[in-house]
Amino acid sequence: MKVLLVEDNERVTRFVVKGLQEAGHVADHADNGRDGMFLAASEPYDVIIMDRMLPGQIDGLAIIEALRKSGNRTPILILSALSDVDERIKGLKSGGDDYLTKPFAFGELLARLDALSRRLQGSGTQTSLRVGDLHIDLLSRKASRGTRAIALQPQEFKLLEYLMRHAGQVVTRTMLLENVWDYHFDPQTNVVDVHISKLRQKIESDAERPLLRTVRNAGYMLTADE
Amino acid sequence: MNKFLRSSAFTLAFGYVAFGIAALILFAAPLWYAYYVTLQETRVEALRTDSQRLSEIFRRQGVSGLSTYIDNRVGMQIPGERILLLADSTLHPLSGNLPVWPASVPPESGEFDLPITLAGNHTRAMFVHAVLPGDYHLLVGRDQALFAPLAARFWYGLSAAIAVLSIAGVVGGFMIRRAVLMRVDSIHGTVQAIVRGDWSHRLPTKAGSDELNTLSTTINGMLDQIEQLLHGVRDVSNAIAHDLRTPLAELRSRLEELSLTRPDSEETFAEIEEAVVDVDRVILIFNALLRLAEIDTGMRRSGFVPVNAADVARQAVDFYLPAAELKGIALLYRGTGPAHISGDPVLLAQAIGNLIDNALKYTSAGGAISVEVHELPVSKIQVTVADDGPGIPDAEKPKVSTRFYRGDASRGTPGVGLGLTLVASVAKVHGGVLELGDNHPGLRANMVISAQAAGGALQSVLSSSGTQLAAAAAADPAAAKLENTAAAGSTSAAHNLRIRSVS
Numbered sequence: 001m002k003v004l005l006v007e008d009n010e011r012v013t014r015f016v017v018k019g020l021q022e023a024g025h026v027a028d029h030a031d032n033g034r035d036g037m038f039l040a041a042s043e044p045y046d047v048i049i050m051d052r053m054l055p056g057q058i059d060g061l062a063i064i065e066a067l068r069k070s071g072n073r074t075p076i077l078i079l080s081a082l083s084d085v086d087e088r089i090k091g092l093k094s095g096g097d098d099y100l101t102k103p104f105a106f107g108e109l110l111a112r113l114d115a116l117s118r119r120l121q122g123s124g125t126q127t128s129l130r131v132g133d134l135h136i137d138l139l140s141r142k143a144s145r146g147t148r149a150i151a152l153q154p155q156e157f158k159l160l161e162y163l164m165r166h167a168g169q170v171v172t173r174t175m176l177l178e179n180v181w182d183y184h185f186d187p188q189t190n191v192v193d194v195h196i197s198k199l200r201q202k203i204e205s206d207a208e209r210p211l212l213r214t215v216r217n218a219g220y221m222l223t224a225d226e
Numbered sequence: 227m228n229k230f231l232r233s234s235a236f237t238l239a240f241g242y243v244a245f246g247i248a249a250l251i252l253f254a255a256p257l258w259y260a261y262y263v264t265l266q267e268t269r270v271e272a273l274r275t276d277s278q279r280l281s282e283i284f285r286r287q288g289v290s291g292l293s294t295y296i297d298n299r300v301g302m303q304i305p306g307e308r309i310l311l312l313a314d315s316t317l318h319p320l321s322g323n324l325p326v327w328p329a330s331v332p333p334e335s336g337e338f339d340l341p342i343t344l345a346g347n348h349t350r351a352m353f354v355h356a357v358l359p360g361d362y363h364l365l366v367g368r369d370q371a372l373f374a375p376l377a378a379r380f381w382y383g384l385s386a387a388i389a390v391l392s393i394a395g396v397v398g399g400f401m402i403r404r405a406v407l408m409r410v411d412s413i414h415g416t417v418q419a420i421v422r423g424d425w426s427h428r429l430p431t432k433a434g435s436d437e438l439n440t441l442s443t444t445i446n447g448m449l450d451q452i453e454q455l456l457h458g459v460r461d462v463s464n465a466i467a468h469d470l471r472t473p474l475a476e477l478r479s480r481l482e483e484l485s486l487t488r489p490d491s492e493e494t495f496a497e498i499e500e501a502v503v504d505v506d507r508v509i510l511i512f513n514a515l516l517r518l519a520e521i522d523t524g525m526r527r528s529g530f531v532p533v534n535a536a537d538v539a540r541q542a543v544d545f546y547l548p549a550a551e552l553k554g555i556a557l558l559y560r561g562t563g564p565a566h567i568s569g570d571p572v573l574l575a576q577a578i579g580n581l582i583d584n585a586l587k588y589t590s591a592g593g594a595i596s597v598e599v600h601e602l603p604v605s606k607i608q609v610t611v612a613d614d615g616p617g618i619p620d621a622e623k624p625k626v627s628t629r630f631y632r633g634d635a636s637r638g639t640p641g642v643g644l645g646l647t648l649v650a651s652v653a654k655v656h657g658g659v660l661e662l663g664d665n666h667p668g669l670r671a672n673m674v675i676s677a678q679a680a681g682g683a684l685q686s687v688l689s690s691s692g693t694q695l696a697a698a699a700a701a702d703p704a705a706a707k708l709e710n711t712a713a714a715g716s717t718s719a720a721h722n723l724r725i726r727s728v729s
Contacts, residue, residue: 181541181545189549
């Protein structure tokens, strides 16, 4: 994955660039709006991380608007210290695809970047999803593992569907809250973990291979790989 | 005087005077025109009649007869009354009161208004010139200067009217200034005092409800609201100072100890991870505070949409159900159909979630929590979360609205002490209140929310600062009534509240 980071804070930049490189990605970096605009417009990136308040005449949202106007569809994650709901809405309206508030955990950032960069590829109208021998039918809302049928509550099905759509990617608790329950706040308890462990009991019987993994300090990942 | 010249009263007076003068001139111009034309017509008519009578004399008595008649008339008339002249074919005067034929009068018959020189004076005169048989020329005229005083009187009259109008305007300006703008000055003074930081000042208001009074009352209401928000900010800063310093101090000592003792890498990494947990806790408190501030300042009211509170509550129950099952607690939704309100679904979900979360924390295994949503009469809805846990002791009642307040019973449970504060704020922004009662045993948290549109919420937020918005009351009596009910409700609720700590 080739990532452009437009961010003026040196420490944040070092932290993110290093983290991305360790995760096997290529990261370019601009520390002001002008350079960021130039790089974003001239190089092909899989995903762009954009700070909102930047030195120079041009701020993050203006860059996003300009890029979108010129037909650039690269997924953009807005990284900002402005956390108000209104600011978030403003950011997404300007053409950003996701909004992450500072301070953030690197795992959260990486998971969201993964989700963003793959969103463009897998957005066809699928009627069923499969991970290993786990299979769900999106039309009849039925799930099965091998020949074993799995009975799921509507909410559990929604949770599993999201995990399967992001199979092989780390999915954070916040992402699950936002996308499965549409809760844009932190319920401050481990309710998501409880939901996950309940789901895990249903999709992984003792004899079956584990599919749903807990990723330390980040979230969960559904994968058939060893 | 200089101040007066710059004041809006002067601008106003000047504008009115200018307008008055313009109107007066517009009115006088056609009048003057009509007067002038009529006068001129009358004069020409008189001259014409005179000329015909003289021509008649000429026809009957010939040149000598007319000459004698003219000489007689010139001798009898007051000087300047009529210009009479009879001349022969070479325009040589035969009789009359002009020594020579005026050069400006052409030799053809006709009516003329021309400048001439009469006895050395330059003036204008009107003539009727008739060419008589035998090529005699009869000139009958009148000096226009005789009418000048009449025209002058007209213009004097107009000028006097303008003068009276101007004086009235200036005096009026002074009076407007004294009557109205003096009060604006006093408003100005009060606001200046407040800008300097003295918040005890309020605008003077009098009985009655003229526009300025209404404005003053409204501004006073706004000042009350701002002052309350300022106090809120001060409270928050104190709370932050108290509750953020603790984890920060812990973090600091942890890091400092690490750099001083330099333990082996295994222990170091464990400590660093602990430090990250500390930071996360600070961030958690910080986010909760920001969110509270966001709600309290009323910014979220822009996000109000029609929402079914029953659906929100049911979804929250579904969300917390696995967590309840894990603890062996029965979490049940008991509702009576839909509850449509105008509100913010995100805030409602968070508030209901906080109440359930709170109940889960204090209910032991085998207990039960019920979530109920009812529509009340008087277009309100009530969201109730009741548990059978320990409840809240009466002694902790007065600490109801304190941020970061954590009851003794809650020591050792997770949470930062902002949960119920947030619920109360959400209820308030929705034009309602949070009431905490007894469930015998346990806690019964009632969130009473107005089903009205966002306007109702605005009213109640303002009312909580003790404001009576005269303007709004006049414009919308129904809203004002709602405001009073909400104000009364929040007062009684504050007395009845029993609270315990929450995350």
